Each structure stands twice: as structure tokens, then as C-alpha cells.
Amino acid sequence: GAGVSQSPRYKVAKRGQDVALRCDPISGHVSLFWYQQALGQGPEFLTYFQNEAQLDKSGLPSDRFFAERPEGSVSTLKIQRTQQEDSAVYLCASSLARDHEQYFGPGTRLTVT
Amino acid sequence: KQEVTQIPAALSVPEGENLVLNCSFTDSAIYNLQWFRQDPGKGLTSLLLIQSSQREQTSGRLNASLDKSSGRSTLYIAASQPGDSATYLCAVRFWGSQGNLIFGKGTKLSVKP
Numbered sequence: 001g002a003g004v005s006q007s008p009r010y011k012v013a014k015r016g017q018d019v020a021l022r023c024d025p026i027s028g029h030v031s032l033f034w035y036q037q038a039l040g041q042g043p044e045f046l047t048y049f050q051n052e053a054q055l056d057k058s059g060l061p062s063d064r065f066f067a068e069r070p071e072g073s074v075s076t077l078k079i080q081r082t083q084q085e086d087s088a089v090y091l092c093a094s095s096l097a098r099d100h101e102q103y104f105g106p107g108t109r110l111t112v113t
Numbered sequence: 114k115q116e117v118t119q120i121p122a123a124l125s126v127p128e129g130e131n132l133v134l135n136c137s138f139t140d141s142a143i144y145n146l147q148w149f150r151q152d153p154g155k156g157l158t159s160l161l162l163i164q165s166s167q168r169e170q171t172s173g174r175l176n177a178s179l180d181k182s183s184g185r186s187t188l189y190i191a192a193s194q195p196g197d198s199a200t201y202l203c204a205v206r207f208w209g210s211q212g213n214l215i216f217g218k219g220t221k222l223s224v225k226p
């Protein structure tokens with residue numbers, strides 16, 4: 001595909017459930033970022049991958065959040081034991097390298113009930 | 114703390130008007146600055162990327178300027194159209210980060226026909 005894709009686009013989870021959000025970056029993009037966007041706010045950084053290496057996870061809000069990119073392409077963000085405060089849009093972005101322009105996917109809107 | 118601020122939070126203008134959106138950042142040690150557009154329920158579309166060595170970038174009716182010493186950037190939109198209605202986000206990559214962007218909260222623009 002031409003752009004970054006994310007799935008699912010919408011996810012409703014009951015509090016306490018585990019969820020997995022997928023990101024397919026642009027082919028050949030080395031860098032991959034995850035951001036969290038609460039309603040009415042700008043996106044906030046969660047974690048960064050360079051190929052398969054997770055180089056920065058300083059933005060992950062708790063140890064319930066886990067991300068991986070095992071083959072340096074597709075990435076998965078997993079949230080365990082979801083809480084209501086996890087409700088947000090989760091955005092994935094990729095770039096050729098970390099200093100290049102970032103291209104964003106459409107996001108996954110997570111609602112925890 | 115590295116922060117990005119955007120004013121105004123919302124702006125409503127009649128079609129055809131030229132307008133300026135403002136972005137300020139707390140640390141002048143930046144690597145680059147990116148302006149995005151976000152339509153309701155959608156991801157982010159990159160509009161312009163300005164490297165720290167540049168003073169401005171232009172794309173069609175859009176012109177973005179950068180003044181590192183004063184910690185400011187402006188996005189100028191000429192001859193606004195109803196299709197320009199969206200939220201505009203400013204994002205900064207600061208030196209010392211792994212490449213992640215720090216976002217402002219955005220300016221919600223409404224262009225009335």
C-alpha cells in the first residue's frame with residue numbers, strides 16, 4: 001500500500017480485557033513511532049522502533065503497555081487489563097529514518113467501557 | 114520541559130481570507146518542525162516540514178516560517194477555502210530525542226462559505 005495502515009480502526013473493550021493494535025508502515029521505512037491522542041489534545045509519544053529494535057519506550061504510561069516489531073516491519077501495540085483512561089486514538093507513524101518526515105496512519109480508536 | 118503551544122485554539126474566518134496560525138516552543142534546540150492537518154476522525158496529513166537550518170517552506174497556498182531564536186513558527190494560509198476547515202497541529206523534534214515529535218494541542222479552523 002501507499003501509506004501507513006492500522007487495524008482495527010475501532011475497538012471497544014470491556015475494562016480488564018487485553019487488546020492488540022496493529023500497524024503496517026510504509027514499505028522500506030526504518031523508523032516507526034506510536035502515539036496516543038486523547039480527545040481534544042495533540043498526540044503524545046509512546047514508543048519508537050528503528051527496524052526491530054525498540055530504542056525508546058519512555059512514553060509508555062504503564063507496564064500494561066507493550067509494543068513489538070519482531071521483523072522490522074509490522075508493529076503491534078498491546079495493552080493488558082485495559083482501563084477507562086486508556087480510551088484514546090492510537091496513531092502509528094513511519095519514516096525513512098528517524099530524522100525524516102513522519103507519515104501517519106488513520107489511527108485506532110479504542111473505547112474501554 | 115520541552116513544550117509546544119498553539120494559539121488560537123479555534124479560529125473562524127470567512128472564505129477568501131488570508132490567515133495565520135501560531136506555534137511556539139520552549140527550547141530553541143530543535144532539529145525540525147512539522148505542520149499537520151487532521152480532519153475529524155482521521156489521521157494526520159503532513160503539510161510542511163521545516164529543517165532547523167531553514168527559515169520557511171512553501172506548498173501551494175501554504176507557507177510556514179521558522180524563527181528558532183524566538184521559538185516561533187507560523188503557518189500562513191492564503192485565500193482560505195471551506196475545504197481548509199480542519200485542525201492544524203504543529204509538532205517539533207527537539208535535539209536529544211530519538212526522533213519523536215512533541216505536539217501542540219492544535220488550532221481548529223473553520224472557513225465559512
